[in-house]
Amino acid sequence: MIKITLPDGSIKECAKLSTPMDVAKSISEGFARNVISAKFNDTIVETSTELNQDGSLVLYTWNDDLGKKAFWHSSAHILAQAILYLYPNAKLTIGPAIEKGFYYDVDFGEESISDNDFKKIEDKMLEFARQKFEFKLRSVSKADALSYYKGRNNEFKVELIENLTDGDITFCDHADFTDLCRGGHIPNTGIVKAIKLMSIAGAYWRGDEKNKQLTRVYGISFPKQKNLKEYLELLEEAKKRDHRKLGKELELFAFSRKVGQGLPLWLPKGTALRERLENFLKKAQKKAGYEMVMTPHIGQKELYVTSGHYEKYGADSFQPIHTPKEDEEFLLKPMNCPHHCEIYNVKPYSYKDLPIRFAEFGTVYRYEQSGELHGLTRVRGFTQDDAHIFCTPDQVDQEFKNVIDLSLYVLKTLGFENYTAQVSVRDLDNPDKYIGTVENWEKAEQAIINAAEDKGLDYVIKSGEAAFYGPKLDFMIKDALGRNWQLGTIQVDYTLPERFELTYKGSDNQLHRPIMIHRAPFGSMERFIAILLEHTGGNFPLWLTPEQVILLPISEKYKNYTEKVLELLENHEIRGLIDDRNEKTGKKIRDAEVKKIPFMLIIGQQEEDGDVISVRRHGGEDLGKMTVEDFSSLIKNKINSTLQQYKFN
RNA sequence: GCCGGUGUAGCUCAGAGGUAGAGCGUUUCCUUGGUAAGGAAGAGGUCACGGGUUCAAUUCCCGUCAUUGGCUCCA
Numbered sequence A: 001m002i003k004i005t006l007p008d009g010s011i012k013e014c015a016k017l018s019t020p021m022d023v024a025k026s027i028s029e030g031f032a033r034n035v036i037s038a039k040f041n042d043t044i045v046e047t048s049t050e051l052n053q054d055g056s057l058v059l060y061t062w063n064d065d066l067g068k069k070a071f072w073h074s075s076a077h078i079l080a081q082a083i084l085y086l087y088p089n090a091k092l093t094i095g096p097a098i099e100k101g102f103y104y105d106v107d108f109g110e111e112s113i114s115d116n117d118f119k120k121i122e123d124k125m126l127e128f129a130r131q132k133f134e135f136k137l138r139s140v141s142k143a144d145a146l147s148y149y150k151g152r153n154n155e156f157k158v159e160l161i162e163n164l165t166d167g168d169i170t171f172c173d174h175a176d177f178t179d180l181c182r183g184g185h186i187p188n189t190g191i192v193k194a195i196k197l198m199s200i201a202g203a204y205w206r207g208d209e210k211n212k213q214l215t216r217v218y219g220i221s222f223p224k225q226k227n228l229k230e231y232l233e234l235l236e237e238a239k240k241r242d243h244r245k246l247g248k249e250l251e252l253f254a255f256s257r258k259v260g261q262g263l264p265l266w267l268p269k270g271t272a273l274r275e276r277l278e279n280f281l282k283k284a285q286k287k288a289g290y291e292m293v294m295t296p297h298i299g300q301k302e303l304y305v306t307s308g309h310y311e312k313y314g315a316d317s318f319q320p321i322h323t324p325k326e327d328e329e330f331l332l333k334p335m336n337c338p339h340h341c342e343i344y345n346v347k348p349y350s351y352k353d354l355p356i357r358f359a360e361f362g363t364v365y366r367y368e369q370s371g372e373l374h375g376l377t378r379v380r381g382f383t384q385d386d387a388h389i390f391c392t393p394d395q396v397d398q399e400f401k402n403v404i405d406l407s408l409y410v411l412k413t414l415g416f417e418n419y420t421a422q423v424s425v426r427d428l429d430n431p432d433k434y435i436g437t438v439e440n441w442e443k444a445e446q447a448i449i450n451a452a453e454d455k456g457l458d459y460v461i462k463s464g465e466a467a468f469y470g471p472k473l474d475f476m477i478k479d480a481l482g483r484n485w486q487l488g489t490i491q492v493d494y495t496l497p498e499r500f501e502l503t504y505k506g507s508d509n510q511l512h513r514p515i516m517i518h519r520a521p522f523g524s525m526e527r528f529i530a531i532l533l534e535h536t537g538g539n540f541p542l543w544l545t546p547e548q549v550i551l552l553p554i555s556e557k558y559k560n561y562t563e564k565v566l567e568l569l570e571n572h573e574i575r576g577l578i579d580d581r582n583e584k585t586g587k588k589i590r591d592a593e594v595k596k597i598p599f600m601l602i603i604g605q606q607e608e609d610g611d612v613i614s615v616r617r618h619g620g621e622d623l624g625k626m627t628v629e630d631f632s633s634l635i636k637n638k639i640n641s642t643l644q645q646y647k648f649n
Numbered sequence B: 001g002c003c004g005g006u007g008u009a010g011c012u013c014a015g016a017g018g019u020a021g022a023g024c025g026u027u028u029c030c031u032u033g034g035u036a037a038g039g040a041a042g043a044g045g046u047c048a049c050g051g052g053u054u055c056a057a058u059u060c061c062c063g064u065c066a067u068u069g070g071c072u073c074c075a
Helices: A020-027 A029-034 A065-086 A115-130 A142-151 A155-162 A225-240 A243-249 A268-287 A301-307 A309-316 A337-344 A393-413 A438-454 A495-499 A525-536 A556-571 A585-594 A605-610 A628-643
Strands: A002-005 A011-014 A037-040 A043-045 A055-060 A101-107 A136-139 A170-174 A177-180 A194-204 A213-222 A298-300 A329-332 A356-365 A381-391 A418-425 A459-463 A472-478 A484-493 A515-520 A549-553 A576-578 A599-603 A613-617 A622-626
Touching: A011 A020, A020 A029, A020 A037, A020 A055, A037 A065, A055 A065, A065 A101, A065 A115, A065 A170, A065 A177, A065 A194, A065 A213, A115 A194, A142 A155, A142 A177, A155 A177, A194 A225, A213 A225, A243 A525, A268 A356, A268 A381, A268 A393, A268 A525, A298 A301, A301 A309, A301 A329, A301 A337, A301 A495, A337 A356, A337 A381, A337 A495, A337 A515, A381 A393, A381 A525, A393 A438, A393 A472, A393 A484, A393 A515, A418 A438, A438 A472, A438 A484, A484 A495, A484 A525, A495 A515, A549 A556, A549 A585, A556 A576, A556 A599, A556 A605, A556 A628, A585 A599, A599 A605, A599 A628, A605 A613, A605 A622, A613 A628, A622 A628
Parallel strands: A002 A055, A418 A459, A549 A576, A549 A599
Antiparallel strands: A002 A011, A037 A043, A037 A055, A101 A213, A136 A170, A170 A177, A194 A213, A298 A329, A356 A381, A381 A515, A418 A472, A472 A484, A484 A515, A599 A613, A613 A622
């Protein structure tokens, strides 16, 4: 007998060579039917793996991330099987599960496939799935593995196997199909009920552009047809909320090929919305002791040589601008920090002056590769809600925590309730990627982790994700469709103060180095607004939305009264407009709905007679008749309750 | 930057080797209306740009640009 410890702490006595599926069945038949993967002593195993020692066992269903992983990984095998059946000369390479589905990279040789071929591949996959082939993992010797793939002229798998150690190599079989695989499969192919191939893309072997380009086929699969339907509906919804589409429809921003790719143009409505966001943050920052500064869009190349940006990114940036007479070199600023360091250097500071907090909505320019540009989320010119805090070593902790408070206040007020923090630290195997001393890096990393702990943040540590000058904490938010986005960032930096020789005089009458904290709660205005658009589907909070109210006179007879109402609203700083087109009310309401205007005021004979307005909310709710005063209070109260929902300072 | 898709009216999109269409929007007229589309008429396009093939190219081919899905990269 062996002792199997389950996640709830209970211990099952099982016969030796019981499988995870046997254990599941001993819990309940119903549960066992849903079990699709298992982990034994921290190793993913097959549900049919025979357990021959005591240990802890976790059983996974579709509802677990690792269950989905096994499911999608197994689906990739089915995809490979179908591809090999339909294209016998194709060479398989790798086919992992990804966050949403799976892919397989295939070398189709002379042949090429397109999404027109998806249907027949899907059909073949479903045909294989229905036959409930069992996935069977078996060990093979390195020599056998190599000869198997050499016989099939698959140099990719041969390369993979050559990097594996003999004794650790397993093949997975189902039906007559064999693939090199370390395991983690669902019991049989029949569990996969719904399959959809999503897209096709080029991908380099091992991600290196010097290598051969392969065809990557993306797909997703589910245990029920219904899941697939829901997933496709979610994609549809995401498409409807695409900020590029909404930004165009709501006239917020645009691009022009004459201006240049990746250089957004803010239209009047978008600009007004952005200013409201900026003012909101300015107000909070003022409370938190920040001072606004402004710096130019270019700076001498030397500035960035000093900061280290030039050495690190110069070659892949917009190239220097030369002055015509003196041949001086200037760079478009890729970051605001060097400029802020120079503002700090304008005068000497005492420890009593610190912390100093300089904030700027600073527009920066970065050369992003053309293929990487995407709407407002990836652009070449954007505005950071940047600030730099210069403080003493014993202030870092508190300042960092204050920034966390500010960031959370901003996120929550804007309706992002689901967030986690990501602490990005050095990649210890690649010290050349970073500037600064090991000692300072350690101090900075520890300061961030301490602050995250103290604030009770839900955080994960990512090694190798740090900026080149220091570690950082990023807020990852989950939007209304469950998608994750990286928003604000906070970074501790011991390096730039050294490079710019920043000092302050301590109580010991000696000069000391301040420590810098870089932070941007929104990240960039462009990116934040894009994400807010997708999160809200264009239904912005009332305080932000371009038009809060639209006035719909029933006919032109009520023009004067309608104009009077608008004037009253404007006196209350409510943003409204009149739809005085020669259209019926039904049409005007429909158009206002499409434009997502939160309130519609219907104005006709009854309203004019009673000196009131009829209020309809976006979505159709009828709030009845009320005076303009009452309506103004209603709006103001709604805005205040949103803005004061979370306290800051 | 690399690989694939796309580029037709302000917007969304049909179309085909023989010189271009729809809906929405816009303009004018009729209509003066009550909670998600009233009616009529009109304007609007070097079919992204540059080459090539052809009697004929917006359509086929090549290149450029933009855009899009990936890859790589990301201060």
